[in-house]
Amino acid sequence: MAVSSSVNAARALVGLAVYDHGSSSNARPDRIALPAGGSALSSHATWSLTSSPCFQQCASRRRPKPCSSRRAAPARAAAVETLEAAATDALVEKSVNTIRFLAIDAVEKANSGHPGLPMGCAPMGHILYDEVMNYNPKNPYWFNRDRFVLSAGHGCMLQYALLHLAGYDSVKMEDLKQFRQWGSKTPGHPENFETPGIEVTTGPLGQGVANAVGLALAERHLAARFNKPDNEIVDHYTYVMLGDGCQMEGIANEACSLAGHWGLGKLIAFYDDNHISIDGDTEIAFTEDVIDRFEALGWHTIWVKNGNTGYDDIRAAIKEAKAVKDKPTLIKVTTTIGYGSPNKANTYSVHGSALGAKEVDATRQSLEWPYEPFYVPEDVKSHWSRHVPEGAALEAEWNARFVEYEEKYKEDAAELKAVISGELPAGWEKALPRYTPESPADATRNLSQQNLNALAKVLPGLLGGSADLASSNMTLLKMFGNFQKGTPEERNVRFGVREHGMGAICNGIALHSPGLLPYCATFFVFTDYMRAAMRISALSEAGVIYVMTHDSIGLGEDGPTHQPIEHLISFRAMPNILMLRPADGNETAGAYKVAVLNRKRPSVLALSRQKLPQLPGTSIEDVEKGGYTISDNSTGNKPDVILIGTGSELEIAAKAADELRKEGKTVRVVSLVCWELFDEQADEYKESVFPAAVTARISIEAGVTLGWEKYVGSKGKAIGIDRFGASAPAGRIYKEFGITAESIIAAAKSL
């Protein structure tokens, strides 16, 4: 079992340098660097410029960040001062064109990609990364960094160019030249697990802006919990750039409605209003008034009408956005897609294809860019070079602040550290409830709530909620109130009926800090609404816990629209996600143990609406193996028949086994609670559960039989439901569909 929680614990608290550019695709560290009691500041901190004579001097017109911010002004101002003379309008323009051409050249070399957005959004990108954002290029995981999300992920060359200029080791010139090639750090869409400096994985439209809401929620929540009047230890902005495509997606409206409701004032969204989507002018499908919609959603809105060259307008808008503290801000920035391309700008043809050699030449002439491909002018390079020392100084300053915090607020500091590092408290798993066969029968959704409430006491980063089904999903944490605008320190998140937004917001929370453990809930069938977000949990290694109740026809009367049938297999088929279907209390606790330990693999818990007995033979520990024998009256690993069940049908398998044993058969009952974990076991263990010599195998599960051939084999039998469900009391449906002990017994006799 690939559990990462205890890995790297040793290096978790040793300073800045855990990020290792040279390692392979899983470069994201398991744990994030933290200053340990002030004693372990790394040598990087010597880059600090805090001793500069300009320490208290404020930023210029170029830097709309208010000087009053305790956060960053000192170190940044120092660096700025020396470069101020150089940061002329001409240099800014040159920097912006550098970004444009890095994007153009990389797409051209790959003969694949999306040059249009980087060309249009380069001014916004420049201002954010060069003038506004706080980050440390040499530690992309520094906790208090500003977060940036490119929701319009296809424009990733914009961000790669910016990361390169800013000095991130993850995007060296060679990486830019390897854009979209096998094994590169610069894949076709931004991937947090490939490229340090990328916060989340985007590309599927609308996801990124919802992730950003999650990142901003995390900041708001942690700030409310941990900040002190004399020490705002949690304090960063979340910036997101989204285009017309993101705006059209329903998930964006869901998440933005919540952001407005929550009043996430430190979320600032840039809407790249370029009037072009793949099918042409947005006039053909998108004529709503976006500004008015966002006003209706409770956002502050600003329109920058000249996003191509209106640098000061962009700066002023950011300044205004920051001044509005009780609402998120949408800055609509009207740009020209493919700005600078004489023949392709403002057309869809520049959206997703290389410009072509001829048009690249024409664009070079048009933007007066005489340089060879992939050229970064020296003055631009020099201008950007300050971000490495400046970033180190920012982090060092924050580290010093953390030391002060720790001295004064020991307990809070320990808790915050756990959130930042992802380190689980020693012995946390002892909080998991255990059950005996004498414990009362209960629905696994209720047992799930017992687990959540037990875990909330020991896991400082556990927070979450339901898509308006808290009282059905049983997800309320009783010791906490609701996360709301006025009570952001609380941990029960009320997502409303917005499953898709909920999933993506949880991805943002999970990827904000390794120690944040978001969970979210709805009826299992409605994973269909949020599947795109769940797939990104899996792909982006966001360890979200999906609490999915009402997991079968066992929900009864609500009928086929509410009864999952094909959902178990559809998640078993998805890479890097654990599909767990516990059968009782111990298995539910085991499922939570697995879910908490797997921080880079999301877990889906399928839980029953109906009561289930506590079965003899189940255990927390065995769940970690994915599949195991709960009872067996055979010897020599050679039962007459193996009955395999999951969740609510394990009880039925156990009953059938009792009957068959009465008739003298030797019967093994196996709980296959998590296929993925079982498949990872050693062959020897697997053989001990499913001996190759025993071909009489029967599975029972209230879902499709497809996929069960893997375990029952060509000679076995899968009992399941290969049709949609029905509206009736649950017991009746089970009987009508033949999900019964009788069906198992008949099958066993026929084998």
Next chain:
Amino acid sequence: MAVSSSVNAARALVGLAVYDHGSSSNARPDRIALPAGGSALSSHATWSLTSSPCFQQCASRRRPKPCSSRRAAPARAAAVETLEAAATDALVEKSVNTIRFLAIDAVEKANSGHPGLPMGCAPMGHILYDEVMNYNPKNPYWFNRDRFVLSAGHGCMLQYALLHLAGYDSVKMEDLKQFRQWGSKTPGHPENFETPGIEVTTGPLGQGVANAVGLALAERHLAARFNKPDNEIVDHYTYVMLGDGCQMEGIANEACSLAGHWGLGKLIAFYDDNHISIDGDTEIAFTEDVIDRFEALGWHTIWVKNGNTGYDDIRAAIKEAKAVKDKPTLIKVTTTIGYGSPNKANTYSVHGSALGAKEVDATRQSLEWPYEPFYVPEDVKSHWSRHVPEGAALEAEWNARFVEYEEKYKEDAAELKAVISGELPAGWEKALPRYTPESPADATRNLSQQNLNALAKVLPGLLGGSADLASSNMTLLKMFGNFQKGTPEERNVRFGVREHGMGAICNGIALHSPGLLPYCATFFVFTDYMRAAMRISALSEAGVIYVMTHDSIGLGEDGPTHQPIEHLISFRAMPNILMLRPADGNETAGAYKVAVLNRKRPSVLALSRQKLPQLPGTSIEDVEKGGYTISDNSTGNKPDVILIGTGSELEIAAKAADELRKEGKTVRVVSLVCWELFDEQADEYKESVFPAAVTARISIEAGVTLGWEKYVGSKGKAIGIDRFGASAPAGRIYKEFGITAESIIAAAKSL
């Protein structure tokens, strides 16, 4: 293969009576009744009241429908006149309370269901079904009926009560008493395939309002194509009722943005603004300004502040909505959930549980309802009884209008008849293109476009489009323009980047008329965004054609966010949907043949971005069997090895076979283009493709291997991809992932 197109052709044009209440769950007829040249009006038409002396007299204050409407006024006015005296305010109140108590009593008897919405929305329901809507209870499938969708489907007892009062045979008193029971016509959420009179299947929130947009689009499109200045043969409204839950769902915003863009003036939405969702007051998660949002989306909006008793306000709002012809209208109707329940009204506890005997009694007292359960007072019964003759008259009047239309506009009438009846033109399948191995290699997405354009010439009901990827999905119909506000007669629908809304809109189009064949398109991986709508296509028997291109790692550089891996199996697992993955031109044409013929089963076509050769041995006809041998050098049904491929990997299997045959092996190559169709074949045929005696079987598919055990068996081998994809040129990824002829050859040798 369950093909329904040619069934019932004989009875398709014989009048009104094809709907048979007594038949089992699939009561929805394959074909809808139509008057045939005026000669086949059924005996039901004798109910017509058009000869009444009140023929030209208009409706009263109670009937805000404008008298100028040619559509319905005559027949309805006749019936109204006689009842006018009876329709006092007191009787309306009594009717409304009848609806409330039918809902309360049915939920109470089932001890399961949602009484709150029917209690709050009964006034709207009464006005719509008793005063506003045109329908014929004895022919729920009459083409020109007004459509009503209860998007808040959990409140279905409202609609069941209304259908019962209106005289629909599908909901008799006995059916109300069987609410939510096994085999009843009154399932827990509205199901069009169970209950004639229900237009679409709702329950999963947000779907219904998007379906309604599809229904309104269909009306708008058909009206634009077929109406004449002297004969508006297509002319109905679409009404939809949605609650706070629907409003929160992203799909609703997607669909409503499109409705505003398209200016669907005959779409009228009632937003049940009751401030309560399952988790409590909407204040906890839903504080946006809905009216302002809809204004931003281009809708006309009205607020009825007293939805509980403000009957005249509701009537006036509907009148105003009808007067606005260039915009859809949202009527926000503020109601009290559970209105009338003294202790539970305006709380979430009345949303989804029976009131309980005590509270039912209290509600009876509070609303002064002295009657026993399930009682319909005689005066209410008598008041509603006019809808049967009135409905028959409406249809008869329309039938007569159709006869006039047919006489004058023969060609249009024939085409419209095909749309209404679902009858496919004789020989339509001859339009499908055929290919030989000499035909040029091409991507199946391009071949798909050849099919779509060929079919558009022969199928009058074919229309559709893409979620902003028309030029990638290759879905444009070249002979038609864009369906837009000003050109609704055109057939290329531009959905924008709104996959979920697109799917649900297509469900609405498909369920509007049996002869409408909507198709919609995006990248295959983005079925994750629309899976909830696709599941409802499958469940509700909406024969939507899903054109899903870029179906594997073969799309290359866009990377893992864009590369489907688990998607084929996840649709193979879904009941009542066909997952087709054609390998070349003939198979693509075969897939379209299957998709067109399966009007009650949606089809998903997975199509390649990359070029594929035209393979020897493929054929249109064989695709209908789901799996078949494309080449074989063995005799006696006993090849050494069977290689199985689908789509773009069939070519690789064929190449490997060539190599293995050179080495003297006997090799069969099987195309398993559609598992569901293959599984429906006779055992004998299946044995002829996969002889039980041949266990050396190798599958190759660029997706997960899970599920392939079914065909390769315990001794075979599945070659696939059990991880996420990667960003690189396609050929490189295929090689790195081992999806190659070499892998097959190695596997064949190891077996």
